[in-house]
Amino acid sequence: MTLISSDLFNPMLVRDLRQGLRSSRFTFVFLSLQGGMAFFVAMGLLSGSGSSVAQALEQTLIIGLLLFYLLGLPMAATFALSAEFHDNRIDLLKLTQMSARSLIWGKWISLVMQGLMVFTSLLPYLILTYFFGSWDWQSALLAIVSLLAFSVLLVALCVALSCVNSMLFRILLILGLLGLTMLAIQLVNGTNLGAWEPPVRALITSVKNDPGIAASLYIAIGLPFLFLVMEFGAHFLSPAAENHDTPQRLILCGLIALAGLTMVFDMWYPGSFVDTFTDRFFFFTALMGVWMLMFAAATNPSPYPDTYRAFARFGLPGKFIGRAFLYPGWPSSAPFIMLVAAFCAMLAVAWASLRLPSGANLDYNWFYMTFMLLPPALLFPQVAGWLILGRSRISAGTRYFLVMALSFLFYVFCALLANATAEPKILLYASVFPPSAWILFAFHQLDGLPGLPFQGTAQIIAGISSILTMVVVVVRTLRVWGNFTKLEQMARSASQVKRARAATKSVTEVVGSTASTGAPVSPLGAPVRSQPTFRAKAPKQE
């Protein structure tokens, strides 16, 4: 207890370890695993290596581990912060000096520590099986380490998502975890996974054949992913004026830059060590990018001047970069998404044209459409929210994901109908809404299908709806820029007040006026706060 009582550790980690290790849930899981392992080793020893009993027990053990690392631990993570939301505990935590970041990181570390503890406790049994059993300890160790590594990221995602105080969200997450575990169990049992089979098998083979490359890829993708999801979770716990969107965008920029460098290296030096994972790295980066950009597009801009202070400090360049790319909220996410899409398109086209085999047939027309449709596809739900659901009481985020889900369902409906009636032209309807049009074009390309007969018409329809979407976004953005000007001025004048006060304090007592700076002051001596026109991140009514 002395070690975890040390001041070195995050308070949340200390408390969660104290609490978690004493909880009956952990004790039950730990003892069950130990008992199971002891039983497995004993039975394996008695039945002799390679027997069917030993193999069945090995499989049972693997399934047990899968259940713990893919379901048990992430499920605990799903409720990590929801337990704090219960009974006002989260309020008490928010009032401490712990930042939202340290809170969420502490939760994650404590869960990972519990996972590691279980892993460490299993090591002696693995060594025993090496001496007496049938297992190849190296592949067993590699499998468990890979599972643990994957679980660590999954736990991070679940902890971050547990910050969203929504039961529906949690139910969906648990269903997703159940699906993932089922998939993994099927894989262990040797059941064919259908469409998932080739990529999953390829992934497993690459990890087995070249663990070094797999580890590099894991670090290159896993670390930014970890920071991204943690920032995402912290956004829901932090005070409203705290900015977590800009760090997320910067992390994404770094990740894209790294992916770009890898691709450029691969183009110049074909067959180098990056050759095997460049495309996978780019794919995962794009996946994370789309996820992050969706949340950026779903967020309303901050109405608090403090958010803009860091940018206003750098004068005109700072404000421009902020407005165009880095301010939290959808207005700056629009140009940011366009920039990211354009950069990724450029990289992907360059890489594909140089690295793909000469016989590979890449339809650039579809390819460009996929990237060009990305910004309107990501911003369309926001536009639909303003135009259709603007007066509803649904929050901006919920509205956004509702429209996005409906667009996805619309595409599925069109696809099913087209299949059932054997009339591919029905898919043309999917091109009306940018998100469903994007799915149409992206899926078509991924599947390597030949050009559809209505390709030109689909492009025109998708183009028109996309242009209309972007026009609405631009008009709205220009209106919001007026508010940005006001907020930047307030942020700047507040900084000036602070500096003026600091300067005056050294000479005499604070005057408490901003007259010298020319900033408007309220009767309380603070810069006047006008009614923000943005909608604040409104907490739920208690």
Next chain:
Amino acid sequence: MSTTPIIEVENLHRSFGAVQAVRGVSFRLERGQVAGFIGANGAGKTTTMRILATLDLANHGQVRVAGFDVLEHPARVRNVLGWMPDHFGAYPSIDVQEYLDFFARAMGLRGKARTKRVTEVMDFTELHPLKTRPSDRLSKGQTQRLCLARTLLNDPQVLILDEPAAGLDPKARLEFKNLVRILAGQGKSMLISSHILTELAEMCDTMLFIDQGQIVHHGSADSLRFDDTGVLSVCVRVSGPVEALLDWAKLQTGLRLREEVRAGAMFDLEGRGEEVLRDFLRKLVADGLPVIEFQRERQGLEEAFIGILRQQGGARPRPRYEPAASAKSPSNKN
């Protein structure tokens, strides 16, 4: 010592969808003041307090705690503020000492300073005998003491206590009141919400009455009890027949008989201040009435509060929910 008010609230608005929980609340508390925050359920007390504690956002208005804007500098506000909610969940498998140790760590206390502070607050709230008891297995009174101990860990300048005495038995309530008195003696500023007005009156320098999201009265308990409407209520008892007193009263201007009581009568006297009372008594004695008792009638706090609500009621739109006045239990009257 700084002269900045410890709490400044200016034109605060907060709505939840169509419901306006707080509508233009403004007040200020000076350093060292203990203020009672009174209102019916749903009047806007907790919402206002949560905004003060940086846990909720105002739609409009400005709030400063110890000179720091709650929106601009939530971290600084949290450093000087202690918040005690009306209810909170303790942690299972964590004992009282570990609970306080966790929050002390979270508040940035390190090493021996942390251990010392935890011991100090446990001493103050008399939690030492319970230090190994699981924090989720305490009585209501013990839980409230634990919550107060947690609130005091960062030695806050201002304490915001939301219904601290709710659900406590009389003994625990008395213990809690004593703790608040000691803290007030140490110069801590406090904003305490409660339904029990008499208890607040004993502890507080000033009272804030809130109804339907608006402050309807801000002043001391006495300023509320002694109705400031320009009419003083006086009870006079005489040793002889009461008729003499009643006949005398009929001849006086600015005096109205409210009701007859045993060996005397209650009068409503027009005017304000002690001079009016002094002159009235002098006249009674000068005119030869055998006065044996002369007492200015004070209203019960609940009664006074209801009176204020009645006065306000005419000027404001009809409330959507049951008005505070009718929600009060007569047994709570002073």
